[in-house]
Amino acid sequence: MPFTESAPANGANIPLLGLGTWDIRGDVCTRIVRQAIALGYRHVDTAQAYENEREIGEGIRNSGLPREELHVTTKVWWTQLAPADLLRSTRESLARLKLEYVDLLLIHWPNSSVPLDQTIAALCKAKRDGMTKHIGVSNFTTALIDQAVQYSTEPIATNQIELHPYLDQSKVITACKANGISVTAYSPIVRGKAGDDPVLAKIGRAHRKSVAQVCLRFLAQQGIVAIPRTSKVERLTENSEIFDFELSPAEMLEIRGLAKPDGRMVNPSWAPKWDR
Numbered sequence: 001m002p003f004t005e006s007a008p009a010n011g012a013n014i015p016l017l018g019l020g021t022w023d024i025r026g027d028v029c030t031r032i033v034r035q036a037i038a039l040g041y042r043h044v045d046t047a048q049a050y051e052n053e054r055e056i057g058e059g060i061r062n063s064g065l066p067r068e069e070l071h072v073t074t075k076v077w078w079t080q081l082a083p084a085d086l087l088r089s090t091r092e093s094l095a096r097l098k099l100e101y102v103d104l105l106l107i108h109w110p111n112s113s114v115p116l117d118q119t120i121a122a123l124c125k126a127k128r129d130g131m132t133k134h135i136g137v138s139n140f141t142t143a144l145i146d147q148a149v150q151y152s153t154e155p156i157a158t159n160q161i162e163l164h165p166y167l168d169q170s171k172v173i174t175a176c177k178a179n180g181i182s183v184t185a186y187s188p189i190v191r192g193k194a195g196d197d198p199v200l201a202k203i204g205r206a207h208r209k210s211v212a213q214v215c216l217r218f219l220a221q222q223g224i225v226a227i228p229r230t231s232k233v234e235r236l237t238e239n240s241e242i243f244d245f246e247l248s249p250a251e252m253l254e255i256r257g258l259a260k261p262d263g264r265m266v267n268p269s270w271a272p273k274w275d276r
């Protein structure tokens with residue numbers, strides 16, 4: 001069941017493979033969402049900041065899939081974390097998506113100028129009010145995870161973080177696991193920049209798989225959710241064919257060895273102080 005295999009996530013059932021949609025807009029977005037669902041994808045990741053919630057909703061409706069069979073995640077932008085803003089902007093997200101609820105609502109980035117306990121309380125209220133089935137966070141460090149868990153009256157289902165072979169996130173992953181929180185990997189195929197990596201290419205050749213498939217398998221084998229983005233139909237299929245092979249312990253170790261100190265690609269001015 002490749003598209004419905006899921007990660008333990010504090011009661012949520014997040015499919016291990018989702019479609020990332022950052023920077024995909026307009027008709028291309030509507031089409032790729034519909035095509036992904038037609039191919040079997042059951043998880044779509046969007047955000048207020050991607051300015052494509054309208055098109056995502058249209059793609060979902062065009063697919064004809066019953067709503068309850070799809071997992072939809074959206075994220076509240078970091079300027080909208082005051083309680084009233086979070087609740088209003090979530091209502092606006094639902095209106096754009098034309099959905100009654102999302103499956104997962106995330107704080108997109110922490111914002112130290114808004115007390116986290118207030119933001120978490122609003123997130124919990126969004127869940128109680130039926131706007132989302134589950135709540136979670138994104139770009140949270142170990143210290144922020146501890147605080148979020150302490151403040152939340154609802155289980156935190158996931159922490160969505162940058163994660164791929166070039167970035168060692170073991171500290172955050174350990175903190176998530178300790179709290180039953182699943183990890184969702186963004187930029188899981190290194191934004192397409194690992195194509196000529198000799199180690200990943202060698203491992204790929206051994207399994208007749210591409211570098212992107214090796215990156216995604218590396219995550220899936222650790223029970224980590226991955227949301228690769230593509231705007232190309234042929235890559236939708238490629239990125240989903242990761243459940244029919246297995247990396248050996250030696251290969252997993254070799255891939256872990258590719259992590260480098262400057263492996264982080266997403267580091268905007270509003271990012272928190274990272275664990276490493």
Ligand SMILES: NC(=O)c1ccc[n+]([C@@H]2O[C@H](COP(=O)([O-])OP(=O)(O)OC[C@H]3O[C@@H](n4cnc5c(N)ncnc54)[C@H](OP(=O)(O)O)[C@@H]3O)[C@@H](O)[C@H]2O)c1
Nearest residue numbers: 020021022138186187188189190191192212228229230231
């Ligand atoms: N929470 C956050 O702060 C945050 C931050 C960044 C991203 N995200 C989420 O995570 C998703 C994925 O991350 P990402 O978009 O940064 O990077 P990514 O998924 O690692 O890489 C996407 C890039 O790789 C290319 N690509 C896709 N499949 C490929 C394949 N099989 N072979 C070679 N190249 C391939 C895509 O180009 P084509 O479109 O031409 O295929 C695109 O340029 C985003 O779309 C978004 O939903 C979240």
